[in-house]
Amino acid sequence: xxxxxxxxxxxxxxxxxxxxxxxxxxxxxxxxxxxxxxxxxxxxxxxxxxxxxxxxxxxxxxxxxxxxxxxxxxxxxxxxxxxxxxxxxxxxxxxxxxxxxxxxxxxxxxxxxxxxxxxxxxxxxxxxxxxxxxxxxxxxxxxxxxxxxxxxxxxxxxxxxxxxxxxxxxxxxxxxxxxxxxxxxxxxxxxxxxxxxxxxxxxxxxxxxxxxxxxxxxxxxxxxxxxxxxxxxxxxxxxxxxxxxxxxxxxxxxxxxxxxxxxxxxxxxxxxx
Numbered sequence: 001x002x003x004x005x006x007x008x009x010x011x012x013x014x015x016x017x018x019x020x021x022x023x024x025x026x027x028x029x030x031x032x033x034x035x036x037x038x039x040x041x042x043x044x045x046x047x048x049x050x051x052x053x054x055x056x057x058x059x060x061x062x063x064x065x066x067x068x069x070x071x072x073x074x075x076x077x078x079x080x081x082x083x084x085x086x087x088x089x090x091x092x093x094x095x096x097x098x099x100x101x102x103x104x105x106x107x108x109x110x111x112x113x114x115x116x117x118x119x120x121x122x123x124x125x126x127x128x129x130x131x132x133x134x135x136x137x138x139x140x141x142x143x144x145x146x147x148x149x150x151x152x153x154x155x156x157x158x159x160x161x162x163x164x165x166x167x168x169x170x171x172x173x174x175x176x177x178x179x180x181x182x183x184x185x186x187x188x189x190x191x192x193x194x195x196x197x198x199x200x201x202x203x204x205x206x207x208x209x210x211x212x213x214x215x216x217x218x219x220x221x222x223x224x225x226x227x228x229x230x231x232x233x234x235x236x237x238x239x240x241x242x243x244x245x246x247x248x249x250x251x252x253x254x255x256x257x258x259x260x261x262x263x264x265x266x267x268x269x270x271x272x273x
Contacts, residue, residue, distance in 0.1 A: 065132040068141060071112075072128050075120025078102055078113060115142045134161060143172040152178040221250055 033041075081098045099113050106113075122145045123131075131141050140160060147153040156174060165171045225247060232240045 061135055064135045064137060067138045068128060068132050068136065071116045071138060071141070072120055072123070072125075074102070074106065074108070074113060075116035075118070078117050079120055115145070119145045136160075137168055139168040140171055143168065143175045147175050147178055149178060149182050152182075225250075 078098060081102075085098065099110055099117075102108065102113050103110050119141065144153065144156055144160070147156060156171065156178070159165060159174075160171050165174065224243075228243065228247065232243065235243065
C-alpha cells in the first residue's frame with residue numbers, strides 16, 4: 001500500500017506591518033501685527049499705566065494729607081478740652097486725664113496724642129497745609145515739631161525737602177541732636193512760639209535770681225537801711241536826699257516783690273507743689 005505523503009504546509013510568512021507615518025502637525029500659523037496695531041497696543045498700555053499710577057499717586061497724596069490733618073485735629077481737640085475743663089474747675093490742669101480719655105476713645109497711644117498736642121501748639125493751619133502739600137510723612141512731622149530752635153527748625157525742613165536725609169530716622173536723630181544742644185545752651189527759643197525761653201530755663205533763671213537776691217541784694221539793702229539813720233547825719237545834704245529817694249524806691253520794689261511772692265505761693269498751692 002503506498003504511503004500517503006503528508007503535505008507540508010509552508011509556514012505563513014509574517015507580513016511586516018507597514019509603518020504608518022504619524023500625520024504631521026501643521027505648523028501654527030502666525031499672523032504678523034501691522035504697524036498700526038502695534039502702535040495702538042502701545043498707546044493703550046501707556047494710557048493704562050498713566051491712569052493707574054496717577055490714581056495711586058493721588059491716593060498716596062491724599063492719605064498723607066489726611067493723616068497730618070487728623071493728627072492736627074486730635075491735638076486741637078485735646079487742647080480745647082483741657083481749656084474748657086480748666087475754666088470749669090477754675091484752675092490750670094496738666095491734662096493727663098484728658099489725654100487718657102482721648103486715647104481710649106480714639107484707640108491711640110498716649111505718646112501719639114501728646115505729640116499731636118505739641119503739633120497743634122507749634123503750628124497753625126498754614127503750616128499744616130505746608131506739610132500736606134509737601135506730602136510729609138507723619139513720622140517726619142512728629143520729629144521736626146519737637147525742635148524748639150526756630151533757625152534749626154527751618155534748616156531741618158529745608159534739608160529734609162532736599163532729601164539730605166536718607167529716611168525719617170535720620171531726621172529724627174538730627175532733631176534729637178539739635179534739642180540736646182539747645183538744652184546745653186540753656187535757652188531754647190522758637191519764633192513760632194513768640195521767642196520766649198522754655199519753662200525749664202525760666203525756672204533756672206528765677207532760681208538763680210532768687211539766690212542772688214537772698215545772699216547779696218537783700219543783705220546789702222538791709223545794711224543800708226539799718227545804718228541810714230546814723231550815717232545820714234554825716235552826709236552832705238544832696239547825698240542824704242539822694243539816699244532817701246533811693247530807699248523809698250527800694251521800699252516800693254519790696255512791696256511789689258511781696259505781692260508777687262504771695263501770688264506765686266498761691267499758684268504753687270493750686271498745683272499742689
